[in-house]
Amino acid sequence: MFLEKFLELNIAIQVLAGIFLLSFVVQAFYYLYYYAGVIYYNRKLHRGDVKHRIKQPPVSVIICSKNEAENLEALLPTVLEQRYPEFQVVVVNDGSTDESTEVLDRYAKKYPNLYHTFLPIGAKYMSRKKMCITVAVKAAKYDHLLLIDADCRPDSDQWISEMVRNFTEKKELVIGVGAYAPKGGLLNKIICFDNLFNTMQYVGLALRRSPYMGTHRNIAYTKEAFLRNKGFISNLGEAFGEDDLFVQDVATKENTSVEIAANTVCYRDLNFKAFMLDKEQRMSTRSHYKFGIRMKLALDTLTRLLFLASGVALIIFLLNNPGCELFAAIAGGVIFLRYLMMSVIFHKAATILRERKSHVSFILLEILLPLLSAYLVTFGRIGTKKRSMWR
Missing domain, CATH: 1.20.58 (Methane Monooxygenase Hydroxylase; Chain G, domain 1)
Structure with missing residues (x-):
């Protein structure tokens, strides 16, 4: 009927x-x-079903900055005082004209594991961000690299430890999570919702063995993987892609892991201009993604x-x-x-x-x-x- x-x-x-x-x-x-992969994986974490490495390898934390003296003041203490046995912090200053150099010099006197260098103002590159990362990788003493943006901050002193624990056998890439510090208003709801959905997408697909991007605010990989891929050589003609296009070049079904633990989330203050910039970057690089x-x-x-x-x-x-x-x-x-x-x-x-x-x-x-x-x-x-x- x-x-x-x-x-x-x-x-x-x-x-x-x-x-x-x-x-x-x-x-x-x-x-x-x-x-819903985030939910399923979180249950596995709490059950102890996710394999992590016990030995803690030395780590090089990489920060690239441009005119971010104020952000460096907030970020550097949270990174340099991480509870981790052996690590260095490498900061590449991209021709800043503010007080970034003074801030870095001051912290370098207090923390011997802080190293900083710079990219000259007049240097011409399609993507200065990619060049800064390349300079930092070459300057890094250790094989395990952990990247964070200067305007972000880890919310725990266990950030390095819990990100690096994912470098188990054959794992060369760890995709982390970046979030926005919540504020009121519809505009901020839009930003937080978009970031949440974007995270659920790239984490969910990575957990289903289809990794396609990470976030430049919180990602780790080995120096060997970076050098084997010849850095960003495949997308040097693109202004962006230091995280998503690079992940597409390096990531495989077997060598990629994700980390979603609360101690590893890195926060950025809500900023509509930065949000729109991120969206434009994603839109500009998406046409270069793999067909699948x-x-x-x-x-x-x-x-x-x-x-x-x-x-x-x-x-x-x-x-x-x-x-x-x-x-x-x-x-x-x-x-x-x-x-x-x-x-x-x-x-x-x-x-x-x-x-x-x-x-x-x-x-x-x-x-x-x-x-x-x-x-x-x-x-x-x-x-x-x-x-x-x-x-």
């Missing part, structure tokens, strides 16, 4: 319903298989938009057809089910990753972020290559 009633509907409504249900199935797969990764990300975006558009259109058409109220109610129930699933997964992931939690705003933010991405693809990226991008 139910099926017969459905088959009597207009063919356009049937096609719309098919698109709607197929999009729901694909979305459910992405959320339960990929994006591009298809996975595109399918999620496509089915997300199809689900929203077809769901709204389907309910409108059904409500305008007498006797179809039950079908409209079912469509509404499917929409509610997806957002319930999404809300639960986001809430649990936000708790684990120490991000901001907001059930109701998920719906609004899911609509706003594609619009923001569309803006960046069109007007937002005009003239970006002329800028000096650092974040």
Whole structure:
């Protein structure tokens, strides 16, 4: 009876319903298989099912900075006073004109394991950030490298220890988590939600043996892997890509690990300009991703938009057809089910990753972020290559 009633509907409504249900199935797969990966992995961590190395190898922490004297004042003590047996901190100062050199000199007198050098102001490179990292890697004394941005800070003195514990046999790359210190307001909700979803994406895919990016705010790899890949040689023509394109070059199914423990999360203060800069960088490098990764990300975006558009259109058409109220109610129930699933997964992931939690705003933010991405693809990226991008 139910099926017969459905088959009597207009063919356009049937096609719309098919698109709607197929999009729901694909979305459910992405959320339960990929994006809930943070939740599954956290359970494994608490059960002790994740293998970690016991021996603590010496580590070189790399920081690249440009006119960030104030940020260095805040960051250096949290890094230099980490509870770890043997490590050095390498800072590359990219031609700063503020008091960065004075700050570094002062800390170098107090901490003998701090080494700093510089990149001349007049040096011409497509990406000064990549050149700074290359200089730092060559200056590093140790094979295990841990990178953090100057405007970030680890929230624990166990950051080095818990990141490096993932360098077990055959592991050469550790993908960490970067978060924003939460503040009030819709704009800050957008930033935190976008960062949370982005983290769930790249961590989730890495856990499913499809690593495609990390964050320059918190990532570790071996010097051997960097040199074997000849640094950033494959993307020297790109202004960006020091984390995502590099990960695509180096990462394999076997050599990559992730770390999501609360002690390893690195925080950055909320800054809309830096956020937009990050978004533009991601948009500019995505076309260089491997085909399989591009298809996975595109399918999620496509089915997300199809689900929203077809769901709204389907309910409108059904409500305008007498006797179809039950079908409209079912469509509404499917929409509610997806957002319930999404809300639960986001809430649990936000708790684990120490991000901001907001059930109701998920719906609004899911609509706003594609619009923001569309803006960046069109007007937002005009003239970006002329800028000096650092974040």
